[in-house]
Amino acid sequence: MDGEKVVLRVTPEKASLNPAAQELIEKAEKEGVQTAWHRYLAQQPQCGFGLLGICCRNCMLGPCRIDPFGNGPQKGVCGADADTIVARNLLRMIAAGAAAHSDHARDIVHVLELVAEGKTKSYSIKDVEKLLTVAKSLGIPIDGRDTLEIARDVAHVLAHEFGKHDEEPLRLLLALAPKRRKELWQKIGVMPRAIDREVNESMHRTTMGVDADPVNLLLHGVRTSLADGWSGSMMATLLSDILFGTPKPIEYVINLGVLREDYVNIVVHGHNPILSMKIAEVAMSPEMTELAKKYGAKGVNVAGMCCTGNEVLMRLGIPTIGNTLLQELAILTGAVEAMIVDYQCIMPALATLAECYHTKLVTTEPKTKIPGAIHIEFDPANADEIAKKIITLAIENYPNRNNARVYIPKHKSKAIAGFSVEAILSALGGTLDPLINALKDGTIKGIVGVVGCNNVKVKQDFGLITLTEKLIENDILVVGTGCWAHAAAIHGLFSKEAVEKAGPGLKKVCQALGIPPALHMGSCVDCSRILIVLGALAEALGVDISDLPVAGSAPEWFSEKTVSIGTYFVASGVFTHLGVVPPVLGSKKVTKILTEDIEGVLGGKFYVEPDPIKAAETIISVIREKRRKLGWPV
Known part of the structure; x- marks a missing residue:
C-alpha cells in the first residue's frame, strides 16, 4: 500500500510490551502496511562503522572510515584518527540535540514577546506568580x-541568551544552578556563554581542519549541553508554565483506546505546546462540536502523542495515545481524521502511511515540511483562526472514514x-524537608530520573518499565x-494502586x-525540572549534586536530544545510564573518558547497559x- 511490499515479518509480542500496539502491528501485517519495525528489519545488518562511530562525512576528502580491527586504515584522508572522529561525531550529536530543545524555547520566547507587546490575543x-519569580x-x-x-523584559533578557557576544555566562544558568556546580564549570572552562554560540562553535570545531x-x-560538548539544560530547555519549561499554567496533579487516560469510533479524532503530535494547546482549546468549543455533528460525528476528540501530548495532558487533562513508536499505529487504526x-x-x-487510510497529515511549521502532507502554516498572532481552519479540515474528512x-x-x-x-513542594507541605528527612533516614533510598525515547532495537517499553519497577521495589x-x-x-x-509494587519505605x-x-x-524539555529539584536538594543539604543518592537513565533512547x-546530567554531577549503546565504541579513549x-x-x-535488570x-x-x-543508613 505504501509502495513497498512487506516481506519481513514482525512478531508483535517481541516488538512491544503494550498489548494495544501488538494488536495494531498484527493489523499492519494483515494489511501489508509497513511500520518502523518493518523498516528496521529491512535495514539489517546496519552499518558497523556507523554503530561504532568511526565514519566521517564532514568533508569531501571522504567519506572516511577507520578499521576497528587494525587491518585497514587507521586515519582518515586528513589524518583524523578514531578518537578524533568519534569525539567529533558525538559533539555534533550534542549540538543537534541542544539546538532542537533550544529552538523550541526560542519559539516560546517569541510568543511571550507577542503577548507582552499586545500583538496576539x-x-x-x-x-503571573511564576513570571514574577523568573523576573x-x-x-x-x-x-x-x-x-x-x-x-x-523577561522575553528580551531570555532572547539575548541565544546570541549575545560577550564572555559572560548565561543569566538563567547563573540564577538557577547550584553554587558548587557553577564554580566547577568556571574552573574547568565549560561555562556556556550563549546558546547559539556554543552550537555554532560545535559545528565550527568539527569542520575539517579545526579541533582534533x-x-x-x-x-x-559539555559546555554546549549545559547551554541546553540550564538555559534553553529551562526557559522552554519556565515560559510554558507562565503562558499555559504550571502543571498540578491531574488525572487522564492513555493508550490507543482513547480514540473514539463515533467522534472526529484529531491527534496532536510533536513537542511545542503553542500549537497543541490551541488545537485542544478550539476543538472543545461549541462551534466545532456542532460542526462535527453536522458531518455525522458526536463531537471532536483530541488525543496527544509524544511530548506535545505530555504538554496538553498535564495542563488540560487531554487523553493521550502514548510515545513515539505509537505514531504510525494511531493511523493504522483507520480512525484518525487528522x-x-x-x-x-515525527x-x-x-505521509505515505496516511495515504493508505483517510487520515490527513498536517504540518504546521516552516522548519518541518514532509512531502505528501498538507501544510498549513501556524502563526501565533492568528492562532485561533488557524486552529479553527485545521480542525475544520479534520471534521470535513470524517465522512471519508472507511468503517x-x-x-x-x-x-x-x-x-x-x-x-x-x-x-x-505542595505535596510535601511547601518545603523539601519531608523528602530530605525520608532520604536521610532511608525511608526513600534515592531518586532516579528516567527519560528518553522508544527505540525499535528494544522491545517497546520493556526497558523503561522493567528498570522502573526494579527501582521502586527497592x-x-x-x-x-x-x-x-x-x-x-x-x-x-x-496510578495510586502502583504503590503495591513499591518497597515498604517508598510505599x-x-x-x-x-x-504514585x-x-x-x-515533556523532554522538562528534564530541566529534575535539574531544579536536584539543585535545591544539594543546596539544602550543603553538598554538591554529585554527592546526592541520585542517578539518571535513558533505557530506550534514540534521539540526539537525549x-x-x-551530557548535561553528567555535567551536573549525575551518574547516567544509557540502555542503547551510543556510537563511541570505535574509540577506546573516548569510551574511557565518558565512562x-x-x-x-x-x-x-555515563554507564552503558542494555539489560534493564543489570x-x-x-x-x-x-x-x-x-x-x-x-x-546515611544503607
Missing part, C-alpha cells in the same frame, strides 16, 4: 510594574500527571519525562502523600555508595 499569561531571579525589577511590562583533540572536543504535527520525533513515513477498516484496541489506563516542582523514587512518562502511564505506574511515603511511586514531570540531556575519567572531573559519568542493580549499588559516603 490568542495567548495570555496564566501564571526576580534574572534581576528584573518587579515592584509597582505592569505584568506585561515585566513579561516584555578528543578531550577538547568533549569538553565543548494528525497535526509541529516538530521533532516520522516522514507518516470496515477501523480497529481501535480497547486498551487504556488511568494515570496521574502534572508533578511540576511546585506540585511536588525504595527508590522514580521521576521522569517524555516517552518514559507515557510508558509508565500505560503500564499502570502512575509508606506515597500513601501518606497520596502520590513514579512521578510524571512533563545525548544532550545525558570512567569524566567522573573525576565532573562527578558524574542496569537497575548497578544504579542501586551506586545509590548505596552515595548514601554510605554521606553517612
